[in-house]
Amino acid sequence: MTEAENTKPELPEHVRVRFCPSPTGIPHVGMVRTALFNWAEARHTKGTFVFRIEDTDAQRDSEESYNQIIEALNWLGIDWDEGINVGGPDGPYRQSERGDIYKDVAAKLFEAGYAYESFSTPEEIEARNVAAGRPKAFGYDGYDRDLTEEQKAAFRAEGRKPALRIRMPDEDVAFDDLIRGRIEFKAGSVPDYVIVRPNGDPLYTLTNPVDDAMMNINVVLRGEDLLSSTPRQIVLYRYLIELGVAKEMPLFGHMPYVMGQGNKKLSKRDPESNLFLHRDNGFIREGLLNYLALLGWSIAADRDVFSMEEMIEKFDVRDVKANPARFDLDKAISINAEHIRMLEPQDFLNRAVPYLNRDGVVSADSWDALTDREREVLSASVELVQPRVRLLGEVAGMVGSLLSTEGYIEPDDDAKKQLKDSAPAVLDAAIAALSDVAEDDWKTDFLHETLNKSLIEDGGYKPRLAFGPVRVAMSGRRVSPPLFESMEIVGKEITVARLQGLREHL
Numbered sequence: 001m002t003e004a005e006n007t008k009p010e011l012p013e014h015v016r017v018r019f020c021p022s023p024t025g026i027p028h029v030g031m032v033r034t035a036l037f038n039w040a041e042a043r044h045t046k047g048t049f050v051f052r053i054e055d056t057d058a059q060r061d062s063e064e065s066y067n068q069i070i071e072a073l074n075w076l077g078i079d080w081d082e083g084i085n086v087g088g089p090d091g092p093y094r095q096s097e098r099g100d101i102y103k104d105v106a107a108k109l110f111e112a113g114y115a116y117e118s119f120s121t122p123e124e125i126e127a128r129n130v131a132a133g134r135p136k137a138f139g140y141d142g143y144d145r146d147l148t149e150e151q152k153a154a155f156r157a158e159g160r161k162p163a164l165r166i167r168m169p170d171e172d173v174a175f176d177d178l179i180r181g182r183i184e185f186k187a188g189s190v191p192d193y194v195i196v197r198p199n200g201d202p203l204y205t206l207t208n209p210v211d212d213a214m215m216n217i218n219v220v221l222r223g224e225d226l227l228s229s230t231p232r233q234i235v236l237y238r239y240l241i242e243l244g245v246a247k248e249m250p251l252f253g254h255m256p257y258v259m260g261q262g263n264k265k266l267s268k269r270d271p272e273s274n275l276f277l278h279r280d281n282g283f284i285r286e287g288l289l290n291y292l293a294l295l296g297w298s299i300a301a302d303r304d305v306f307s308m309e310e311m312i313e314k315f316d317v318r319d320v321k322a323n324p325a326r327f328d329l330d331k332a333i334s335i336n337a338e339h340i341r342m343l344e345p346q347d348f349l350n351r352a353v354p355y356l357n358r359d360g361v362v363s364a365d366s367w368d369a370l371t372d373r374e375r376e377v378l379s380a381s382v383e384l385v386q387p388r389v390r391l392l393g394e395v396a397g398m399v400g401s402l403l404s405t406e407g408y409i410e411p412d413d414d415a416k417k418q419l420k421d422s423a424p425a426v427l428d429a430a431i432a433a434l435s436d437v438a439e440d441d442w443k444t445d446f447l448h449e450t451l452n453k454s455l456i457e458d459g460g461y462k463p464r465l466a467f468g469p470v471r472v473a474m475s476g477r478r479v480s481p482p483l484f485e486s487m488e489i490v491g492k493e494i495t496v497a498r499l500q501g502l503r504e505h506l
Contacts, residue, residue, distance in 0.1 A: 040293070056095045
């Protein structure tokens with residue numbers, strides 16, 4: 001394979017793209033990035049986005065994974081125009097339901113001489129390579145191309161069943177990649193390849209291009225890992241066009257690898273690749289999609305944060321970079337934090353409640369089902385919490401102490417380390433000062449003034465030593481919502497009880 005001059009073709013007048021995952025595991029970020037770029041291209045060009053499922057591998061495919069893929073797209077807001085659960089003119093949209101179509105096309109390819117029967121076993125192919133001085137794993141050598149009918153009959157008499165192979169032409173195969181420019185594969189570099197197994201099962205090498213052809217897909221955007229199979233698809237497409245199965249050759253664009261830690265390709269087994277783990281940790285769809293869009297593309301040189309509407313307006317697959325993109329979890333979290341801050345406060349609360357319920361700090365998993373007190377506390381604290389969390393999974397740690405009615409909260413270990421020898425005296429002074437505050441005066445500014453006078457002006461403590469023990473008593477954490485606002489939300493009775501509770505445990 002060689003990459004020549006950087007020529008990128010024009011897109012068709014009406015773009016038709018597709019997303020066609022195999023249901024073989026939990027949805028991963030590489031899969032979602034593929035869906036996102038196809039979706040954005042369709043929406044930008046006002047084209048058509050087709051969603052189908054490639055589920056012909058009965059050993060690896062699962063209905064659970066199929067449902068998870070649909071759940072993932074629905075959660076992310078990636079919608080489609082034709083395909084699974086939507087319908088369209090070119091169904092069915094699951095390969096497992098298209099067996100007769102593949103059988104018919106394979107028969108036409110064989111009858112036209114574009115495909116031939118191959119009886120060679122993998123062991124025989126390896127042995128011939130060794131005998132010819134080639135590497136053992138060199139690949140198929142074309143042995144069965146010109147078998148006579150007598151030779152075929154002899155193999156059948158042995159009980160052998162043939163696979164079906166595509167006859168590759170003895171010429172270079174070249175195309176203009178939408179992302180990488182001109183790419184050429186030299187003649188002989190791609191051997192004849194199997195499209196139907198000896199047991200009659202069609203392979204991806206047949207089903208994928210046939211589906212694309214019959215669904216009139218004219219722009220194929222997929223991962224760089226599939227680039228080596230593109231000359232096979234191009235040759236098969238030529239044959240399908242000759243047979244009237246395909247109308248035209250699609251354009252191809254191969255998106256860059258997503259790299260993980262240590263500059264290795266992000267594996268399905270890497271925690272960073274698990275889409276639902278990111279959701280469980282509290283990524284919101286806007287933040288995660290924004291970050292995934294940056295894995296190979298940018299809206300502007302000096303801008304990382306944008307909405308999906310803005311992406312749709314600007315996206316052109318020909319602007320995607322060919323170089324590998326590295327998944328940086330810290331940057332992803334930072335971008336997610338920006339999107340959390342942009343949510344309307346009530347929207348933020350609505351999205352946070354399921355996480356709060358999961359973590360045991362509220363009584364229900366929806367806003368309307370919460371108690372009056374829970375809604376009151378969360379509404380009062382949203383301005384304190386929303387700017388300070390990066391993930392929805394962090395909200396429970398910030399508001400748990402505000403929602404709790406406990407008079408003592410056991411401090412976290414790192415919070416205990418903040419307590420110096422002066423902590424008992426500080427808490428005694430704070431309890432004395434706050435016990436005299438009237439209920440009507442229990443407001444943020446007055447509480448700040450009261451403790452500032454008692455602990456800093458009169459007590460002579462530095463702010464960190466003065467307010468640190470009070471913060472630990474209120475939240476049990478080293479990092480918490482603003483102290484005096486928290487005290488107002490919790491109220492006098494619980495505040496004083498928590499100060500006394502911590503004092504008794506020192």
